[in-house]
Amino acid sequence: MKNTIYVGNTQQFNAFLLFYIVVAAQIGVGIHGFQRVLYEDAKQDAWISLVLSFVFAHIVVTVMMKTLDMFESNDLYGIHLDIFGKYFGTTLNCIYCLYPLFAFIAIVINYIEVINTWVFPYLSPNFLCLTILIITIYAFTGGLRIIVGLCFFSFFFILWIPPILIIPLKYSDWNFLLPILDNELKDIAKGVLSMTFTIIGFEIINVIYPFVKEKDKYKRYVHLGLLFTFLLYLAILLISLTFFSGGQLSKTIWATLTLFSIIRLPFIERVEIITICVWLIIILPNLCLFMWSAYRGIIRMKVISPVKFSVFFAIIIFIANILFYKRSTINIYDKYYGRVAFFIVFIYPFILFLLAWIKKKFRKIKTAGEHNNEN
Amino acid sequence: MKIKNFIIVLICIIILTGCAESRILERISITTLLGYDLEEENKVTTTVTVRQVSPDDKSSVETQTNTEDTSFGTRIKVDLQTAKKVMAGQLRVILVGNELAKSGIEQPLQRNMMNSEISNSIYFAIADGTAKEIIEGEYEHITDIGQHVYNLIHHNVESQHSVSPTLHEIVRNDYSPFRDNAIPIIKKNDQVISIKGLALFQKSKMVGELSSTDTFYVIMLRDKFESGALELTLPGNTLSSTQDKDNKLEVGINSIRSNRSLKLVDASTIEFDINVEIKCRLVELHSNENTGEPEVTKKLEKAIAAEIEKELARVIKITQEKNSDIFGFGDVYHASVRHSGLTEEKWYEMYPNAKMNPKVKVEILRNGIFE
Numbered sequence A: 001m002k003n004t005i006y007v008g009n010t011q012q013f014n015a016f017l018l019f020y021i022v023v024a025a026q027i028g029v030g031i032h033g034f035q036r037v038l039y040e041d042a043k044q045d046a047w048i049s050l051v052l053s054f055v056f057a058h059i060v061v062t063v064m065m066k067t068l069d070m071f072e073s074n075d076l077y078g079i080h081l082d083i084f085g086k087y088f089g090t091t092l093n094c095i096y097c098l099y100p101l102f103a104f105i106a107i108v109i110n111y112i113e114v115i116n117t118w119v120f121p122y123l124s125p126n127f128l129c130l131t132i133l134i135i136t137i138y139a140f141t142g143g144l145r146i147i148v149g150l151c152f153f154s155f156f157f158i159l160w161i162p163p164i165l166i167i168p169l170k171y172s173d174w175n176f177l178l179p180i181l182d183n184e185l186k187d188i189a190k191g192v193l194s195m196t197f198t199i200i201g202f203e204i205i206n207v208i209y210p211f212v213k214e215k216d217k218y219k220r221y222v223h224l225g226l227l228f229t230f231l232l233y234l235a236i237l238l239i240s241l242t243f244f245s246g247g248q249l250s251k252t253i254w255a256t257l258t259l260f261s262i263i264r265l266p267f268i269e270r271v272e273i274i275t276i277c278v279w280l281i282i283i284l285p286n287l288c289l290f291m292w293s294a295y296r297g298i299i300r301m302k303v304i305s306p307v308k309f310s311v312f313f314a315i316i317i318f319i320a321n322i323l324f325y326k327r328s329t330i331n332i333y334d335k336y337y338g339r340v341a342f343f344i345v346f347i348y349p350f351i352l353f354l355l356a357w358i359k360k361k362f363r364k365i366k367t368a369g370e371h372n373n374e375n
Numbered sequence B: 001m002k003i004k005n006f007i008i009v010l011i012c013i014i015i016l017t018g019c020a021e022s023r024i025l026e027r028i029s030i031t032t033l034l035g036y037d038l039e040e041e042n043k044v045t046t047t048v049t050v051r052q053v054s055p056d057d058k059s060s061v062e063t064q065t066n067t068e069d070t071s072f073g074t075r076i077k078v079d080l081q082t083a084k085k086v087m088a089g090q091l092r093v094i095l096v097g098n099e100l101a102k103s104g105i106e107q108p109l110q111r112n113m114m115n116s117e118i119s120n121s122i123y124f125a126i127a128d129g130t131a132k133e134i135i136e137g138e139y140e141h142i143t144d145i146g147q148h149v150y151n152l153i154h155h156n157v158e159s160q161h162s163v164s165p166t167l168h169e170i171v172r173n174d175y176s177p178f179r180d181n182a183i184p185i186i187k188k189n190d191q192v193i194s195i196k197g198l199a200l201f202q203k204s205k206m207v208g209e210l211s212s213t214d215t216f217y218v219i220m221l222r223d224k225f226e227s228g229a230l231e232l233t234l235p236g237n238t239l240s241s242t243q244d245k246d247n248k249l250e251v252g253i254n255s256i257r258s259n260r261s262l263k264l265v266d267a268s269t270i271e272f273d274i275n276v277e278i279k280c281r282l283v284e285l286h287s288n289e290n291t292g293e294p295e296v297t298k299k300l301e302k303a304i305a306a307e308i309e310k311e312l313a314r315v316i317k318i319t320q321e322k323n324s325d326i327f328g329f330g331d332v333y334h335a336s337v338r339h340s341g342l343t344e345e346k347w348y349e350m351y352p353n354a355k356m357n358p359k360v361k362v363e364i365l366r367n368g369i370f371e
Helices: A017-026 A034-070 A076-119 A125-140 A144-158 A185-199 A202-211 A219-243 A255-261 A271-301 A306-323 A327-374 B002-019 B071-081 B098-103 B106-114 B131-136 B145-158 B167-175 B215-222 B294-322 B329-336 B344-353
Strands: B028-038 B044-052 B060-068 B085-087 B093-096 B123-127 B182-189 B192-202 B205-211 B225-235 B248-266 B271-285 B355-367
Touching: A017 A144, A017 A202, A017 A219, A017 A271, A034 A185, A034 A202, A034 A219, A034 A255, A034 A327, A076 A125, A076 A202, A076 A271, A076 A306, A076 A327, A125 A144, A125 A271, A125 A306, A144 A271, A185 A219, A185 A327, A202 A219, A202 A271, A202 A327, A219 A255, A255 A271, A271 A306, B028 B098, B028 B131, B028 B145, B044 B071, B044 B131, B044 B145, B060 B071, B060 B131, B060 B145, B071 B085, B093 B106, B093 B131, B093 B145, B098 B123, B098 B205, B106 B167, B123 B131, B123 B145, B123 B167, B131 B145, B131 B182, B145 B182, B145 B192, B182 B215, B192 B215, B192 B294, B205 B215, B205 B294, B215 B225, B215 B248, B215 B271, B215 B294, B225 B271, B225 B294, B248 B294, B248 B329, B248 B355, B271 B294, B294 B344, B294 B355, B329 B344
Parallel strands: B028 B085, B028 B093, B093 B123, B123 B182, B271 B355
Antiparallel strands: B028 B044, B044 B060, B182 B192, B192 B205, B225 B248, B248 B271
């Protein structure tokens, strides 16, 4: 097989770290306000949509990994080149490189919007964007191992959320969850669609696969990572659904943060302010992974140094940030981005798997035929 | 060299974080209490207590009043009148005047929920009369009226003498179609500020009042008791048949723990079973009977249960008359009937005719140290 990338032993990392990578890539800005979008579609059955979307995610991940296993040590970009040939493959790679870029933009503008609304209303979004970009470039140029380390590190900044959710539990009313399955299946399916923005991130394994050391047992860690995010999202969603009444939830933009604002600790009056600031550490590996994933695609077309690439990338982000500076434009962006992401993350792997499978069969017949001719 | 760089970065991080929108306590003034009153022509008067902290002097408290169309307009006006920038982050209590509550509290709620400065764990209460009266009143013993009203509500909520009125709960009930608000009423009586009772709401309009003794039963039905206290008057012949029925037997119980369950038994006629289980301690009994004996305790338990049942039925009746579903029976109905297609209007038609069967079980766990 051609286009295989050789990854030296020093660049590889252990398979269990994939758990942290998947968790870090999934948990981003979506968690701040996914309840509202979900509730608008599926009402009190929103949690069923969540369960379904994670079941779907597990299936998609299995298909992704099956595809990757067909090609020894190769990432998605290499698979493209292998299946579609040089020209069409490169075109696809170009398109696929745009996806992490859009994801990056989505995270940055949403996070800046939260900071501007909750913490510093007068701080310029451009200044905030610049700060985030500088720290991302700094982490990115450190290389993949640094990014993986960051994922590991940021995981522990998420861990404090579950225990703190006990406090809002006091105000919960479980009647709000009943009657179960009172909504049409169509609405619940719609909810699955709206979950996309929050759930995506695990597609990073498409690109990171060649760097995993133990290729025989990496699968369980990817599934474990998905399971962890699932439990965290489910806990937050169930508490939000019982904490807020329906009408209130559909008016609350960042339900998770509003949920936190009821918490009053003896030493911190407003927990959500701290949450928002700490969130920078949680989205940082997210940003780095997306930047890195775009870099892996670009490097297939043109050899470029990480520093040059990241500066170029940062300039595009900065311009995008200037364009999307209003709540209304950000909402539109999120909506369309969610749809595109749904196709790329949830639909495309199936198409790719089918094509790879056909190609493999075809190749087998061909080599078998060659064998016959030799005899 | 490395350590030197590290220290420089560390110093930068620590010092530079202070540069983003600093709010120094001595240079701002803090609102702790906010009052809204309805004025003519749909204008709203806003009254605030502003606390200023100064480094050399004692902190001072003053009040400001203004009438504008929006509360933000008032805030700008207040800013023009104070020497320091007014910040709302430490707001503790929002008071709404009686008149405004009767015409609807949706607006004051919404404007406070939109503002990210304000936490949703603050209290929301109704003022008996106008909020301005309470806030601007002259008090001999109260230095900071904002803090005082907050403490008043807070300790009563903690000891379950009053329904918890956090902004979150009020907004939640307000936006919930099948549940109404019950908000404490704050009253000024000369020099004393007290909680007078509960205001009953229909949608977001105040429709009636409950007295402060009825609050106990409201909490019993809405929530569970962790620590309650109650005084009851039982018929005189409860313990000894020699006594006349008309004689009254006063009983005091405390350390009450209760648990309630609401159940819809018949969806067509709308009949609810309300089961309340109470565990309590006897602290006062005006009788010479030996309360250590099981028979006496049993008699007493029965009599107390009957009395509480009667009171519960009475309180529910009042809310049905006012058509204000403060206990969330509508939510129970919506939760237990599939595809009910229940709307807010429909529920308001159904609620006054719903049949309620309160059943109370009392258990006296212990009495005092002297029988």
